[in-house]
Amino acid sequence: MNLNIDWSFFTWELFSNFVIKGLYFSLVLTVIATVGGILLGTVLALMRLSGKKWLDVPATIYVNGMRSIPLVMVILWFFLLVPMIIGRPIGAEGSAVVTFIAFEAAYFSEIMRAGIQSIPRGQVFAGQALGMTYGQNMRLVVLPQAFRNMLPVLLTQTIILFQDTSLVYAIGAYDMLKGFEIAGKNYGRPIEAYLAAAVVYFILCYALSWLVKRLHKKIAIIR
Incomplete structure (x- = not known):
């Protein structure tokens, strides 16, 4: 089968x-969702490790519930249902930011929980022996060490998050994939557009994965 690929389609004008514009939004969404997801995920992880049912149960339901629903469904639900509840639209970009933070927090929570549990209990007891409160122990002793242990995994999840930003295409947000799709329609070359999108996603994600591997080796040497 002859695809008749028009190589002249791949020009700088296509990207500029x-x-x-779409790549910028995808990167901004990735950064905001990562920071917000880690912060909310840390709170959820601490709730699950608190040993108090009134904190553990809601956090467990939230995390397991989010992890059991496809991201694209969460995006669509939030985009379509929330404006009906609050009585006004919030836009595709706003919906994408809130949805990604809420959804990714469930995954970052499990990473944070595993990282916290990887710290030897002896260090926790040592902090308690020094008179530290639970919050001080977590902030000064446990979380700094746990974060270093979790950093490669957190970055790997961030790469997956960047790939998932293409799903905002479902609600019309102008991400990188949307930019390629519009170019393909304007020039009548959809095959070339999606081929270029696949190549760019591969290059970016492969480069980031390579950096994560290098970082993991450095952390292993420090240990």
Whole structure:
């Protein structure tokens, strides 16, 4: 089968006119969702490790519930249902930011919980022996060490998050994939557009994965 690929489609104008705007939104969404997801995920992890049912049960239901629903469904539900509840639209970009933070927090929570549990209990007891409160122990002793242990996994989840940003295409947000799709429609070359999108996603994600591997080796040497 002859696809008749038009190689002249792959020009700088394609990226400058259509893709860069979408790439910027995809990167901004990734950064905001990562920071917000880690912060909310840390709170959820501490709730699950608190040993108090009134904190543990709601956090467990939230985490397991979010992890059991496809992300694209959460995006669509939030985009379609929340404006009906609050009585006004919040826009595709706003919906994407809130949805990704809420959804990714469930995954970052499990990473944070595993990292916290990886710290030897002896260090926790040592902090308690020094008179530290639970919050001080977590902030000064446990979390700094846990974060270093979790950093490669957190970055790997961030790469997955960047790939998932393409799902905001379902609600019309202008992400990188949307930019390629519009270019493909304007020039009548959809095959070339999606081929270019696949190549760019591969290059970016492969480069980030390579950096994560290098970082993991450095952390292993420090240990």
